[in-house]
Every structure is written in structure tokens, then in C-alpha cells.
Amino acid sequence: MSRVVSLYLPTWPTDRLRRNMGAAAPDPAMPLVLVGQAGRRREVVAANAVAIRIGLRVGMPATKAQALVKELVIHHADPAADGEALERLAVWALRYSPVVAIDGPDGLVIDATGASHLHGGEDAILADMISRLEGVGITARAAMADTRGAAHALARFAAQSSLVIPECESAERIKPLPIAALRLTADIVDDLGRLGFERVSDLLATPRAPLTLRFGPELGRRMDQATGRTGDPIEPVRPPDIIETQQLFAEPIGAPETIARYVAKLTIKLCQEMELRGLGARRLDLLFGLVDNRVQAIRIGTAQPVRDAKRLTRLLCDKIEKVDPGFGIEIMRLAATAADPFNTKQTISSLVDEPEADISGLIDILSNRVGETRLYRFEPVASDVPERSFRRVAAAAPASKEGWPAHWPRPARLLAPPELIETVALLPDHPPVNFTWRGSRRRVRKADGPERVFGEWWKRDTELIAVRDYFQVEDDAGERFWIFRAGDGEDAATGSHKWFLHGIFG
Amino acid sequence: MSALVQPAVLRLREQIQRLEGVPLRARTVLPFGVEAIDSRLPGGGLALGALHEVAGGGNAAINGAAAALFAARIAARTKGKILWCITRQDLFAPALAQVGLHADRVIYVDACDEKTVLACFEEGVRHGGLGAVVAEVARLSMTSSRRLSLAAEASGSIAIAVRRWRRQTEAADFGQPTASATRWRVSTLPSSPLPVPGVGRARWLLELIRCRAGESADFVMDACDVQGRLALPADVADRSATTQHGRRSA
Numbered sequence: 001m002s003r004v005v006s007l008y009l010p011t012w013p014t015d016r017l018r019r020n021m022g023a024a025a026p027d028p029a030m031p032l033v034l035v036g037q038a039g040r041r042r043e044v045v046a047a048n049a050v051a052i053r054i055g056l057r058v059g060m061p062a063t064k065a066q067a068l069v070k071e072l073v074i075h076h077a078d079p080a081a082d083g084e085a086l087e088r089l090a091v092w093a094l095r096y097s098p099v100v101a102i103d104g105p106d107g108l109v110i111d112a113t114g115a116s117h118l119h120g121g122e123d124a125i126l127a128d129m130i131s132r133l134e135g136v137g138i139t140a141r142a143a144m145a146d147t148r149g150a151a152h153a154l155a156r157f158a159a160q161s162s163l164v165i166p167e168c169e170s171a172e173r174i175k176p177l178p179i180a181a182l183r184l185t186a187d188i189v190d191d192l193g194r195l196g197f198e199r200v201s202d203l204l205a206t207p208r209a210p211l212t213l214r215f216g217p218e219l220g221r222r223m224d225q226a227t228g229r230t231g232d233p234i235e236p237v238r239p240p241d242i243i244e245t246q247q248l249f250a251e252p253i254g255a256p257e258t259i260a261r262y263v264a265k266l267t268i269k270l271c272q273e274m275e276l277r278g279l280g281a282r283r284l285d286l287l288f289g290l291v292d293n294r295v296q297a298i299r300i301g302t303a304q305p306v307r308d309a310k311r312l313t314r315l316l317c318d319k320i321e322k323v324d325p326g327f328g329i330e331i332m333r334l335a336a337t338a339a340d341p342f343n344t345k346q347t348i349s350s351l352v353d354e355p356e357a358d359i360s361g362l363i364d365i366l367s368n369r370v371g372e373t374r375l376y377r378f379e380p381v382a383s384d385v386p387e388r389s390f391r392r393v394a395a396a397a398p399a400s401k402e403g404w405p406a407h408w409p410r411p412a413r414l415l416a417p418p419e420l421i422e423t424v425a426l427l428p429d430h431p432p433v434n435f436t437w438r439g440s441r442r443r444v445r446k447a448d449g450p451e452r453v454f455g456e457w458w459k460r461d462t463e464l465i466a467v468r469d470y471f472q473v474e475d476d477a478g479e480r481f482w483i484f485r486a487g488d489g490e491d492a493a494t495g496s497h498k499w500f501l502h503g504i505f506g
Numbered sequence: 507m508s509a510l511v512q513p514a515v516l517r518l519r520e521q522i523q524r525l526e527g528v529p530l531r532a533r534t535v536l537p538f539g540v541e542a543i544d545s546r547l548p549g550g551g552l553a554l555g556a557l558h559e560v561a562g563g564g565n566a567a568i569n570g571a572a573a574a575l576f577a578a579r580i581a582a583r584t585k586g587k588i589l590w591c592i593t594r595q596d597l598f599a600p601a602l603a604q605v606g607l608h609a610d611r612v613i614y615v616d617a618c619d620e621k622t623v624l625a626c627f628e629e630g631v632r633h634g635g636l637g638a639v640v641a642e643v644a645r646l647s648m649t650s651s652r653r654l655s656l657a658a659e660a661s662g663s664i665a666i667a668v669r670r671w672r673r674q675t676e677a678a679d680f681g682q683p684t685a686s687a688t689r690w691r692v693s694t695l696p697s698s699p700l701p702v703p704g705v706g707r708a709r710w711l712l713e714l715i716r717c718r719a720g721e722s723a724d725f726v727m728d729a730c731d732v733q734g735r736l737a738l739p740a741d742v743a744d745r746s747a748t749t750q751h752g753r754r755s756a
Binding site: 117356357358359361362363365366369370374375376377378379380386389390395399400401403404406409410411412413414415416445446447448472473474476477478479480503504505506 | 564565566569570571572573574575576585586587589595596597598599600601602603604608609610612613614615616617618622625626629630633634635636692694695696697703704705706708709729732
């Protein structure tokens, strides 16, 4: 099942204008419209959110808009520049998936099949897109569905700004949407409205033949595309001046061994090309053009620039099983979509000790399998609060050489979040006599503590006087736990005085 | 103990190794540095280039805290980076540093399921550039353990499977045979007594449940200290292993 993301930018022309003007941009709280020439009259072609809220519409005469709103800011529309900027945005969106295309004047469509887990899941990929765009002042809405048509419709007509439709539910979810969601021309939508069709479900319940007779094949095609009955190929954008090699096949190929053989050939050619330019690949996209016009893609990334054909082939061949060749592959295109200068280094040959083995190859293989964020090391952070005393860094990051203070025992397993336990304990600074955790009651035989940890007032106001008292306790069987009491045992302002189990010692 | 081994037995072992198809290079070992344990292991230590299994005993089968520390302690004594494959992120890095495994050396792979953990585990073992590869797995079939030990034999890295189950009842799986060279169970015992109130140094019951070309045994040990050293407790004297070779390791 393919997964398609549709990204809808409702106020793209005005957002782009504001971004271009920089400091000279008009106040975002002011109504802003862009005016273009339509025949002999000047009319509004784009409006920002404020202008739409106060009643201005796309398509109304510019003079009328001026008459309605006193302090209206008017600029000239530049659809050509908008289109170019959208193309650049599509190249940016290649970071999410190798198959990205421009969808109309105000959106992108991204084939995210098999790419979501690299960004932390389907919800996370949409949230990341929207927040990144919002960060640069572009309003965006996104939806993920099984088909391009459904994603397009839901991005524009669903109530949420970010919506993930579970697999196989897309056809059901587009039924209540208005007919305009189906990417039909304005005439057809008007005519259908006149005939009493309002929702997509009305259309789907009507016999197809009379509709086709009246409106032509377009209507049926769009309905089938939305429900996934016919294909809807996405022709991906290619970033300018990338290093690319391609292989055309006179007879379509499909067997994994054949694909692997040609991957090896393409990689060798690509590496020669990169050598001429002194580059090494950081990201490779391999696109398969299928006989039925569909595009399938696999992508690999590397931690450091790589120009070793064998290693790149290995990384690509790991993913071949994810490609569904369908009726056959007609063209294979391999491109280095991200490349960095590749400097050969002389290795230091030392007589004293052996150099540490190079494991960047293994890091690449594993991060392409599980996702870059799931491969990490821990680095100490100067904080007494246990859950804040470490942070994740990339596996290939330089070593920090620092460590944690070793004079306090720390548990091998840390529960996140700490689990509430029921205790019998004397206040203010005695360890509990017994406690109940996950339904079993344990008697405390030995205990050490308290180790007082103060809240970090520079992080949050509520932590100004917060305190935790940690105890190491041992039960009858010799199992040892790390428990703490929220609060100092005397002042209720320092914590709730509830007890929590935070870790298990080995 | 090695003095007792007859030359005929040595020849037989060589023959068995040939039959098993293991390349006949000198198998190196990683000694524990505790005579009581090393003397029970063939070759005087944990075999490098082999798969070893560690599990927690009792309730620790679920949290595997002691088992993880024991694995970390073995890994700390190797050279190079360590790959640690997990499905549940509850390992506390400062505790590993306290048994001598510096955080800079450990690369974690957070795999989403058991299958991926095994795939990453095997990939790490096969690479050969790592000192040790540790994976927390619940199920380990004969097939996958055989694959892992073959990969370890080819590359020479030490592979440690920390067996960790979701439920107590699943821990019966530990009885199933696998192709690992040794199999350990680490359970916590009441800590060593102190003259004052408080928790003393942690104490473990190390059970060597299965050992290829060796006998099973169990040891009561003081848990790893900051340098990662295990030690025989000072007050344990009633065990045969202790009375024979009883010597507190440095």
C-alpha cells in the first residue's frame, strides 16, 4: 500500500511575498491582497488569512476590495515567481522522500511510502513538515492517505491541519467531502451542483455510465484516482545540477538479482562521476520507472561522504526487497541528491597501538535499516536530575571524554516515568519500612539515603523549591531499587510527598 | 585444572573442533580475572568469537538489570566500540559507566521489534570492527543463535545476548537449547553485610548453566565495582570452588 502526503499551502503567494520582503514586509495583522490582471480588469488573486477573515475573496475586483477595506495593503501578484519558489520548496521537501512533485499552484505531493519510519512515524513526519514551514512564516496543511487524490482532498477540506488516515480507510474518509475536493474543473463542479450532487458519496452511489455520458471521462478518472482504483503517477522533481546516472532497459526487468546487478553498475558510474568533482555521497536516491508509469524509489543516507562503490551498492541492495517491480522496470535512475566534498585522509600509522577499527560502514547500514534517530550514543549533561543527566548524540559524533560522577550508585535500569508506589514511611528523612510496587509488597531490609536532588529553577518556575529525596533500598530477596519521595518531608510546597520507584539496581 | 586434562582428551577436542567446522586457529579468550571462574571455563576465560547468553534470575528475568551490568562488564574489557541493540529504552548510561564501560564506547540501536534487533545484532557481529555486540532479546531460536555464533566465529567479536522477557512465564524459554558457547544466569543476593546500617556492595549469584566443552558451576560474587572488577566475597568459605582456588582477585 502506498502512502502519499499532500501538502497544501493556502496562502502561499502572500507568505512568499512577506518572506521575500524581509524587514520591509507589512504587519502580519494587516489585510494583504495580491492583485493581478484578468482580461481588462484588475482582480484579487491572493489574500492572506486576515483579509479572508474580513470578507475579501479571491476573484473579486481590486477596486471593490479597496472600497470595502480602508487600510488594505495591495501588492502585484507574480505567479511565475510563485511557481519558481514552489519548485525550490519541492527540492527542499526531497529531504522527506525521493519522490516529490508540485501539485497545482499551491501545494506539493510527496510519496512517503516506506519513508515515515526514518522521521519517527507518520504523525511525526507531518508535524515536522508543518512546524518547519511555520518557522519560516509559511502556513501549511498536510494530510497523509493511501492515494494522491484522497490526500489532496483531505489536506484541503478536512478540519485538522494535520491528518493521518490509517491504511485502507482513505476511500471511506473522502465520502463526506464536497465534490470540489475531487480535483475537477470548475465547470464540472458547477454543473454537478446544479444537478443536486453535493458530496463525494452522492457521486460514488450514482451509476457511472450516465455521468460519463454527460461530463466526459474526466469525472470517472478522478473518482477512481481518489479511491485508488486507478494509478496516479507522481513525476518527481529533480534538483538542478545533481550527479545522476541512468539505465534504460529495452526489455523491462523485475528479478531482484537483475536489479542488484544494475545497481552495482550504476553505482560504479556514479562514483566515477563523483571522483571527477571531488565529492562523496551523503544521500542517494534510486528511482525505478515502471512500465505502468508508476515511480518507486529507495533512498539511503550515509554518516560521512562515501565514494566506495561497493559500500554504496551494499546499502542500496539491502533495500531492493522493498521495491515492487509490478509489470517490470523500464528505467533506473541513480542520483546523489546530497553530496559533500570528499577528502582522502592519510591514516596515521603508529607503532604503539593499533588504530581503532572504522565502523562508519556499520553505522550507515544500521541507520538505513532502523532510521538515523534510532542509532545514538549517550553524552553526560551536567544535571543532578537523573532523567536529565544524559542526552543523545549521533553515533558518529566525536567522543566527549566526559563522564558522570561515580561516587553515587546509579541503577542499571531507569524507569521513565517514575512509577508511583505505596509506602509506609516515617517523615521527614527515614526510608520506607515497606512498599508496594506493581502489586507486590516488599519489606525493606536495608536502605541508604537520602540523596537530595534539587529542582532546576532555571528550567521551570515550579522547580524553584522542588526537592526529591532518593533512597537505595534492598528487599528480603536482595533486589535493590532506587526510590524517591517528592518533597523534603516537611514542607508541602517542595513536593507532593508521594513515593516513586525510579530505578532498579543490578 | 588444565594440568589434569589428558593429552588424549586434547586430541579428541581437536577432532571435535574439526568436525564442527570451526577454523583451527588458536581460540583466544577473555579472562574474567577471577581465578575461581576462569578455571572453570575452557581456555581460561570467555571465548572470543562466540555467542554468550546472559539472563536474570527470578524477577530480574523481566528487568534484567544485573544481567545488563554483567554483559557491560564483559564488554568493558574488550577493545573498541560496543554496539548495544535494544527494544526498550530503559538502560541508564551512568550505571554502565560505573562498571567501567564509558559512554563514548557504546552505540545504541533502538530497534522497533525483536526481528530487527536480531538483524542488527547479526550485522554488528559480522562487521568485526566492534569489541563486543550486546543485544537484549526475548526469543532466540536455534537457527538464529547458530547464525550468530557462525558470524561471531568468522569475525572474532564477542556476541552477548541478554535474554529479557516481557512476562515471568515466558522465561521458561531459557530452557530451550541454543548454539551459544556459554549460558549464564545472574541473580541478586542480599548485599554484603556492613558493620553500620546501609546497603553494602551488591552481591550476585552467577550460575554458569551451560558451557560448551566445560562443566556448569555457580559462584557467589561481589558485583562489579567502578573498575568493573568482580570479586569473591570475603566471608564465603563454604564453597568447593572457593576452598580450592579461593583468592581475592585484585
